[in-house]
Amino acid sequence: MMMVRKSKGLGERHQKILEFIESYQREHKHPPSIREIGEHCDISSTSVVNYYLDQLEKAGHIERDRKISRGMRLTNASPFGDMMRVPVLGVIQAGEPIPIPPSDFNSFTADDSVEIATSLMPAREKGRDLFALQVQGDSMIDAMINDGDIVILKPAQEARNGEMVAVWLSDKNETTLKYFYKEKDGYRLQPANPTMKPILVKKSEPLEIKGKVVMVIRKVDRYMA
Amino acid sequence: MMMVRKSKGLGERHQKILEFIESYQREHKHPPSIREIGEHCDISSTSVVNYYLDQLEKAGHIERDRKISRGMRLTNASPFGDMMRVPVLGVIQAGEPIPIPPSDFNSFTADDSVEIATSLMPAREKGRDLFALQVQGDSMIDAMINDGDIVILKPAQEARNGEMVAVWLSDKNETTLKYFYKEKDGYRLQPANPTMKPILVKKSEPLEIKGKVVMVIRKVDRYMA
DNA sequence: CTTGACACAGAACAGGCGTTCGAGTATCAT
């Protein structure tokens, strides 16, 4: 007969310890000691704390550096933690030619990459195969995208009206960054800059959406006159 | 007579220690001990390491929890990885005061914070007391900054021509982000959009520079019609 | 009832670690 006393995964004390480590870490910027855990969790013996810590480690909730004072940390993907490495595939000139590798960007020969904290990403974009492009030119200036900005894109083959997309016009051998609108006899690629005319693409013409813009990053470490 | 031997800010050893703490932290997920620092930086005495640590603390490069094992951390550096944790001090919008005063920066009562990969930061801004503001409303749209954008700022009281600054016009009770130009009889706050007129501020009028913009981040997880 | 896994307490141990103190050296200004 299997019997389960109260070993439902995490017991009350496991939970309490976990929460204490988290709050302690947030307050003190470093993990608590075994004795501090004991005090705040009403455990009078350090060996008992160690006993639970071992279990929490085996369960994968924490990591431990034995022998090292306060050598524990939450493995949880908490507010801290990881970044996404987004490859910068090249430069996109929102007006003219294009040296973008549109096909398979699985070949991670990207010369450069940017790191984005996942906490900054919209939730539904996490874990995606995002890629980045550096904008060259001013054609998106009224879309509040400036020369030199880095745009993070999500691979996509379709888009809804009003979304900003990177499109590949194979007959013109050109990639641009535009607002996307579907119309009765084709597509309209609208630059945000009103002084520039939209690009009208007939249904018969090739138009390949490469991705939607999910993020824009601008480093302002230069003069803008 | 004041004399300065080679105390040009940080000496070679200060730098070395700083770098070691950083790399050790990245590798071990926790800070090094005094003795470990000594070994890797060719310092035979723990007291000497302590001596330098004190200086680094006074210089604001690290924080220390005395008495606590490995109780040191690089300021502005998050416990893990190459990210900076930048506190979001509030929102910036026209007509409302902004809670910028980074006077007691230690009181980390910031409701929120963003993590920025250091690799994205301009080199000279690393390790600074940066802060972030979330833009609310379209009042900054003329600076190519949109509603919802997050601007990373560096505290500053002065600015050079052409830099984008957050200024507080106390008589108008207004905060804006503009390009800053100093002129003979005052200051010119130039919107990025050329169709909009600059704001001219006489020397007699109050103008308080709160910080320089070093980065702009926009999450595009919504439609832009 | 016996057994044994489980949860816990308490004490003792040994090593890690920050701190402190005394002392030595080099450079520079007076």
Next chain:
DNA sequence: ATGATACTCGAACGCCTGTTCTGTGTCAAG
């Protein structure tokens, strides 16, 4: 020279901390 300042060393002190060992009580299975 002399003193001040900056820097370095080595050792000792003592607390902090993780570890380990022994012992106790509970509870369910055999």
